[in-house]
Amino acid sequence: MAPTFFQHRLADPQWLRLAATALALGILLAGEAPWPRRAARRRQRWAANIALLMFSALLLALLPVASLGVAAWAQAHGLGLLSAWRPPRGAEIALSVVALDLAMYWNHRLMHGPDWLWRLHRVHHSDVEFDATTALRFHPFELLAALLWKWAAIVLLGASPLAVLVYESIAGVYALFVHANLHLPARLDRALRPLFVTPDLHRVHHSTAFDEGNCNFGTIFSCWDRCFRSHRAQPRQPHAAMPIGLDHFRDAEAQRLRAMLVQPWRAP
Numbered sequence: 001m002a003p004t005f006f007q008h009r010l011a012d013p014q015w016l017r018l019a020a021t022a023l024a025l026g027i028l029l030a031g032e033a034p035w036p037r038r039a040a041r042r043r044q045r046w047a048a049n050i051a052l053l054m055f056s057a058l059l060l061a062l063l064p065v066a067s068l069g070v071a072a073w074a075q076a077h078g079l080g081l082l083s084a085w086r087p088p089r090g091a092e093i094a095l096s097v098v099a100l101d102l103a104m105y106w107n108h109r110l111m112h113g114p115d116w117l118w119r120l121h122r123v124h125h126s127d128v129e130f131d132a133t134t135a136l137r138f139h140p141f142e143l144l145a146a147l148l149w150k151w152a153a154i155v156l157l158g159a160s161p162l163a164v165l166v167y168e169s170i171a172g173v174y175a176l177f178v179h180a181n182l183h184l185p186a187r188l189d190r191a192l193r194p195l196f197v198t199p200d201l202h203r204v205h206h207s208t209a210f211d212e213g214n215c216n217f218g219t220i221f222s223c224w225d226r227c228f229r230s231h232r233a234q235p236r237q238p239h240a241a242m243p244i245g246l247d248h249f250r251d252a253e254a255q256r257l258r259a260m261l262v263q264p265w266r267a268p
């Protein structure tokens with residue numbers, strides 16, 4: 001018997017990944033209220049950031065290919081380092097998660113480089129506050145550029161569809177966590193930092209100060225910033241008071257959906 005619509009949707013791992021992301025967003029936003037790191041403006045920013053995500057997701061849904069399809073294609077053609085080496089399943093997944101996080105470290109670092117890439121990425125940085133919804137705020141063209149970069153990494157690596165699904169699920173949830181306006185207990189923050197990015201580490205990257213914004217590009221693992229000399233432990237100002245965002249895009253108009261979509265073509 002053919003599966004019903006809901007059985008079909010539940011069996012779709014991409015749908016499950018989206019559901020996990022929505023659940024994580026709800027949990028983090030609920031946690032930000034009693035344990036905030038900063039006093040944050042919420043309602044208007046939340047609406048704009050969620051609207052931008054919906055717009056970008058609808059546009060990207062028009063693409064005929066997804067990451068899992070790219071992984072399946074590469075695997076079927078025996079492409080990539082891992083298909084030549086064939087490690088055990090667990091090792092293959094772990095290596096893929098680490099390698100794809102490294103690839104996305106360089107993707108992020110590159111977005112801070114040439115002017116035309118920075119103009120796309122600065123839509124993310126123009127959020128004047130920093131909470132879990134900031135992780136949703138990306139221009140659709142930046143998401144497209146990141147997808148193409150990730151697909152190239154998947155093919156070079158020969159990551160399996162399962163490994164890509166595990167990586168995308170972890171990275172999606174972890175990106176929400178590192179943007180959360182959460183005051184982690186100092187001991188937990190200290191314990192995570194040697195291996196993992198924490199909200200305090202990533203908040204430094206959203207500083208209005210140029211030198212602080214050019215640090216802490218990592219998403220999951222903090223070691224890439226240490227290896228490639230872009231690590232900064234703390235901002236100059238206290239976390240609760242440090243200015244966040246971009247000097248040129250601070251007014252209410254710049255925070256609206258339409259303004260964010262055309263921002264890459266706006267001066268400066």
Ligand SMILES: [Zn+2]
Pocket residue numbers: 108112121125205
């Ligand atoms: Zn950035």
